[in-house]
Amino acid sequence: MLEVDIYKKLQGSAGEMALDINLSVKEHEFIALSGESGSGKTSLLRILAGLEEAEGSIRFADEIWLDEKRSFPTQKRGIGFVFQDYALFANMSVEQNLLYVNRDKALARHLLKLTHLDALKERLPASLSGGQKQRVSLCRALMNRPKLLLMDEPLSALDPQMRRQLQNDILNLHKEFGTTTIMVSHDPSEIYRLASRVFVLEQGKIIKEGTSKELFLKAQGSQKFSLRGELLDIIKADVIYIGVVSIGQQIVEVVLDEKEAKVLQVGQSVQVNTKAFTPSLS
Amino acid sequence: MTVWNSLDFEPFLLSFKLAGLTTLILFMIALPLAWWLAQTRCKCKPVVEAISSLPIVLPPSVIGFYILYALSYNSPIGAFFEETLGIKLVFNFTGLVIASCFYSFPFMIQPLQSGLESLNKNMLEASYIAGKSKLKTLLCVGLPNIKPAILTALIVTFAHTVGEFGVVLMVGGSIPGETKVASVAIYEFVEVLDYTTAHIYSVIMIVMSFLVLLGVYTFNRHQSHRLGVA
Secondary structure, three states: OOEEEEEEEEOOOOEEEEEEEEEEEEEOOOEEEEEOOOOOOHHHHHHHHHOOOOEEEEEEOOEEOOOOOOOOHHHHHOOOEEOOOOOOOOOOOOOHHHHHHHHOHHHHHHHHHHHHHHOOOOOOOOHOOOOHHHHHHHHHHOOOOOOOEEEEOOOOOOHHHHHHHHHHHHHHHHHHHOOEEEEEOOOOHHHHHOOOOOEEOOOOOEEEEEOHHHHHHHOOOOOOEEEEEEEOOOOEOOOEEEEEEEEEEEEEEEEOOOOHHOOOOOOOEEEEEEOOOOOOOO | OOHOOOOOHHHHHHHHHHHHHHHHHHHHHHHHHHHHHHHHHHHHHHHHHHHHHHHHHHHHHHHHHHHHHOOOOOOHHHHHHHHHHHOOOOOOOOHHHHHHHHHHEEEEEEEEHHHHHHOOHHHHHHHOOOOOOOOHHHHHHHHHHHHHHHHHHHHHHHHHHHHHOHHHHHHHHHOOOOOOOOOHHHHHHHHOOOOOHHHHHHHHHHHHHHHHHHHHHHHHHEEEEEEOOO
């Protein structure tokens, strides 16, 4: 059980902001932290890891990591951390990166095999692809058999196909090692696939909490389909207007009337809703 | 061949001995300070940086004058060393080493500090998270990833000490076998119009300096490529 009740003043891009978080996570749970950039997600992870200071309290299992009197040092918290930029030790080979954390050769071999990296164990990080580097980083984070695994947008620098493969790796390792996992992510499909609960942060506060199904599948009103996207272009075609909208990895066209075309602006975030139709999946 | 045979290589040996010792001592002193400067958010950082860079801008005569002033028998420091420990600090090799350490300090600390500052902070934090102490992180993760900066610091400090002239002349004088280093020797050959020997000494200095620098740049290029730095 992880119990967090912390407060910290942050210098964000939009001036000063107070990070004020109160949450609890059950053992073996997979939690996602979502929210716009600058909302305090990364700071929260860094405070949990002991890399930044804060006021308040953090308790994990039967240990007190933070209270008014003291802050438990990072080195003794026994956590795993996966950075967005991998942060591999550039001077060490793949295998050495793992063994530096813990000299357990059998565990290193096991992890490298699970993530299909065994053929690359002698290579230096500079010669690996992004997906391979992040796999190494994930394996390295598990070498201490951490009870708590923290991941800061681990897959955001990877292409969609690589993301899906790594999502499977993450899920398998989370189950096998029985970690309590907290992951920062912006991608609803990723959160849906991996996390059992989501906290949405805004301006340093938790504004929504629930299962990924509750938070992402809810369409407002009576629409059957409700998709968020970015308006890329408005094209005039005879008497009508066509809005080009990017949704996820797809680009779609939506018919607009003149009034809508005048109100909407290119680059704006829009909601595409539709009611009466029966889509088919193929 | 007679000129070549009569050449005295002692000034060169002395220069290299001085430069080697200075480089070794400065590495020990500058590394902890560079590590601290690279990590600290202390408000006094610019003050420390300014002081450590002073020898670059000051004329060597100013440094030489104050070192002479501080280490001579007339100052408390000089008197303490000579009376209590029996060590004379000026006009001998010990004095030269002390003076060189001041004079070459910025050339050691600046490459080390910028190397350590350029390290990916997350990489160091990953080591702390793995349970490793700051010292272990510096030795196993920090230093191996700034090899080019370390080599630059060592070589530039060495070369700069070999090339020093003003401070050496002021603090050491020109005692053969004790403080007469190559740069001072060349100055004296020119003064007595022995251009042939001055030419030979100077060409030796140019060729050796070039080879050393060429070696550094070749190594750094190879290292950056290997570690994916640039």
